Amino acid sequence: MAELQKETAVKQVYEPKAYKKNWITPKNFPYILIAPTVILFCLFTVYPVISSFIMSFQKSDGAGMAFVGLENYVRLFKDPLFLTALKNTFFILIIQVPIQLFLALILAAALNSKLVKMKAFFRISYFMPAITALVAYSIVFMIMLDENYGIINYFLSLLGMEKVGWLTSTTWSKVALMIAITWRWTGYNMVIYLAGLQNVSESLYEAASIDGAGRVRQFFYITIPQLRPIILFTFVLSTIGTLQLFDEPFILTEGGPNNSTLTISLYLYQNGFKYFDFGYASAIAYVLVIMIAILSWIQMKVAGDQD
Secondary structure: OHHHHHHHHHHHHHHHHHHHOOOOOOOOHHHHHHHHHHHHHHHHHHHHHHHHHHHOOEEEEOOEEEEOOOHHHHHHOOOHHHHHHHHHHHHHHHHHHHHHHHHHHHHHHHHOOOOOOOHHHHHHHHHHHHHOOHHHHHHHHHHHOOOOOOHHHHHHHHOOOOOOOOOOOOOHHHHHHHHHHHHHHHHHHHHHHHHHHOOOOHHHHHHHHHOOOOHHHHHHHHHHHHOHHHHHHHHHHHHHHHHOOOHHHHHHOOOOOOOOOOOHHHHHHHHHHHOOOHHHHHHHHHHHHHHHHHHHHHHHHHHOOOO
């Protein structure tokens, strides 16, 4: 009898504790750990994406939103400002991205050479613009490119040249924008190429030298083919970044003069947060997403491995 009472007391003491621990098991413990991340991801990423997609089929109707079907998308391709923003964005993409990546490749090849001293200093120097705050560097360029007091026009005047309206001319404003973007992102791509070059076997260059190939031929017949996947990677990244270009035109020119530097992302921002036309802004955002996906797919098919 005493032993039975003892067993009952033991069960009363230990069974509740065992019951409390049942909800944490080796199988569900990993899910418990990642639950906060999944919840935050759904709350701040999945929900806004779905919400903006639904909003792209709506427009403001007094205090609420009314469903209008594809009206925002039809309006989009009839909007002259959107077509201007599209033209400006692709103009910058076609001209600036190849120049930027080619400069990055040249710098990476130079810094990978045994002839260059103080490599660490140059690598840090060229990479520094990539970690500079977007607003800070844009303001610096805005001061440097000022038509009347900028240092660039000052040096041009010393050479006897006329002042250039870097931020006031419809032509030169695009050039100023591309100069600023190239300055910021060339070093970033250079570091990526440099990492790839350090994995290229030196025996390839030695064999080419023995066969009489100079540095220029080695660059085009060894360096570029060996870096083909990395060049494709940076080209896709740069394309996506250019299609999303916002900070530089917003700070330097505000899309002017005469909408000559208006980009798709800047026009999206203006519709959403200046005119509060959130439905139309959401439609612009999804057209931009589709364009990025199509261009990335084309680049991967054209320049990627055919296997």
